[in-house]
Amino acid sequence: MTLTSPLDPAAGLRPGDDLEETVIAQVTALTSAVLRQCPPPVVAGVPALDDVLDRVRDLWWQRLSAAERLAVHVAALHRSPRPTAVSEVVTACRLAGDSGRPVCVPEFTSMTLGSVKPGPRGVWSAHVGTRPYGFGHIGDYGSVRAANAAVWDTIEINRETLRDRMRAASPLLAALAGRAWEEPQVSVWASAAQRDADDPEMVTMHQIAHRARVTVTRADTWRAEHAAFPPPEAGTSLWFWPLVRHWLSGTGRLPPEGPAADRPLLPRDTDY
Template identity: 65%
Template sequence: MVVRVPPGDDLRLADHVVRLVNDLTAAVARSRDPLTVASRPGADGSHVVVPALDDLLHRVRELWWQRLEPADRLAVHVAAMHRDPRPTPLGDVLTACRLAAGCGHAVTVPEFTSMTCGSVKPGPRATWQAEVGTRPYGIGHIGEYGSIRAANAAVWDTIETNRELLRDRLRAASPLLAGVAARGWEEPAVSVWATPDQRDHDDPALVTMHQIAHRTRARPADVDRWRATHAAFPPPEPSTSVWYWPLVERWLADNDLLPDPVPDDRPTLPGDRSF
């Protein structure tokens, strides 16, 4: 038996739901195969056939959801998140933010992919490129590093900084959203484009101009000027664009250019790109 879902208002849809319940009960009593329902046309114009019970539950849920107040929708969504023991997907967190806007608790959200994915890729002349997000969205390129470990740490730190920014905004918005901020969120997907041999020979003592500038709280142009005007500035490793940090550190200390303490390799984040 095939039942086509009629278009119309909520009352007609409710009547259809009642009929489906009756038909499904009768089919089960007769021990026949479960009913199928030809749902609304799909993207290609054809009808997508789904089990009747799935269609029924979906439409009951739709009718119920439409009649909830915005605050109740948010409460139901958050309650469902708390019932699930698994880490919360970031998509569910953003849904909570959208629902909160309808309750007068607007939350400005960092770009989605800047909190969910990143990559470490080989760059020119033995450098490693750290990227966060998906172009043209997200933060994109965040820096060049001399080691895989430094680039990977920069990616993870950038993602966590964006997540913590969102957590702070959720805590400030309402107690209900503070509960969302307190949950464990799903792990980001960070890919490292490196061979096992490259990983084995990775040397954290190698740094790029980007890292030297960050550690000295200077601009890359300043570091490049030091290199051009001071013959004693250590040269890069042969055929690369990376330097051996202990030698650079000694030169900086001798020239009173080394801060105390030296900042770690956490990146200076680009401006917050929110929507």
């Protein structure tokens, strides 16, 4: 028995043919093939329909080409009014690779998961993904808001990187890149009191180095070698940014273009 896919021009459709009837006929033929190959279990005298449908789907899927599988998968995602799950996007990229259009995909968890957790001596640690996957620890920040923004921006940058690669790979993936994707899951381990007391002017050595556009080692050397470098807040690893900025400016260490922003420039920021 030779079966062809409705997605394939070789399906033999002629002008005026009813596509729905053709699909029904092919599914009927596939069902007959499934029943001949392996009769499904029977519940109360009636074949278990779900099992039959699963076998029909699997048999039909096996007979599609790699390009057809990608087209079917993307079409199914477009039919759903819900935001597209990132796992389904990754599956589409894998199917594109099977059809000769490979897409380099960032680690899955680096596009879906993040957390902000209290660290030692008053800092807030930002994490993206899960170990050993994803990026793990991406930095320590002096405020909950700064750490949370770093997590969301890192996830969004990874997603935008994947979207750009999908647009370059094929029109099918480009259309999928244009859809809304599910929101990432970012957990913030902060109490209401900690959120209320949050001060964005408090920064860590990580932030000082980033804003001064130098390495953390270099910034820490300034602190160790210069007695005039502002001291951290008592009992913490946090500095008051206005004082640090004044010291950087007075010693000629403030970048000519100004301090770098904690929040990176996202691709979408240049489009609107």
